[in-house]
Amino acid sequence: MALSIFVMVPFLFEMAPRIKERWLLVGFTALLLLRLGSIAAHHAPFEARWRWIAKQMKAAPAGQQDFYLTENKAPMDTLLMSWGLPYESLIVTRVRQKTTRTLLIHPDMAPFEKMMMQDTVFITPFRTYSVEELNGQYFPLGKGRYTPLK
Secondary structure (H helix, E strand, O other), X not given: OHHHHHHHHHHHHHHHHHOOHHHHHHHHHHHHHHHHHHHHHOOHHHHHXXXXXXXXXXXXXXXXXXXXXXXXXXXXXXXXXXXXHHXXXXXXXXXXXXXXXXXXXXXXXXXXXXXXXXXXXXXXXXOEEEHHHOXXXXXXXXXXXXXXXX
């Protein structure tokens, strides 16, 4: 995304004025259609990822909301990368299940052990947020410690 800004700004100021409006519109339309086609062609792995998250969160024990799992116990061929799962689990559970649950998947849980003992945090691989830092209207996280997902 950042690279596109560095490419598009000089293009818009230097090259676009030299191109006829009609060809510029055709070019942008073709680029948009190409990108939309690319997204449509490659959506299946990401849909499988979201379905796996929804299935795991729906099957998780009632009354608990925060879970963790090590990468060696997760289907990484479906999940592709684990760093975004805490955020995605919040979104998936809120949209599909009308509840809020979190899932942390990481190769090593040792760096998170102290934080997982607290009951008012949202843990990601990059940062731990207190529940108060998140917008309660969108993500109403209650109290609860992280438990292993089985």
